[in-house]
Amino acid sequence: MTANATARRMALCCRQLAAGGLIAGRDGNLSVRLAPNRVLVTPSGLIKALVAARDMVEVDEHGASGAAAATLPAN
Numbered sequence: 001m002t003a004n005a006t007a008r009r010m011a012l013c014c015r016q017l018a019a020g021g022l023i024a025g026r027d028g029n030l031s032v033r034l035a036p037n038r039v040l041v042t043p044s045g046l047i048k049a050l051v052a053a054r055d056m057v058e059v060d061e062h063g064a065s066g067a068a069a070a071t072l073p074a075n
Helices: 003-019
Strands: 031-035 038-041 057-060
Antiparallel strands (some): 031 038
16 A cells, blocks of 8 residues: 555544544544555644544654654645
């Protein structure tokens, strides 16, 4: 599964969790490990029910986005 496909699935999961009352508003974050040292994570401060795939951010295992990580393109 590509990072873009994973991001789309994460956005769907956020909406489903919110619809089920399991997360509210800006609560928490979801993350998925893409590789041993890469993680895709939902952004802090956004309402999870409204998060889109393009909002996900790829970071290293320490949370640094740096030059090696990039925000995913809009789909």
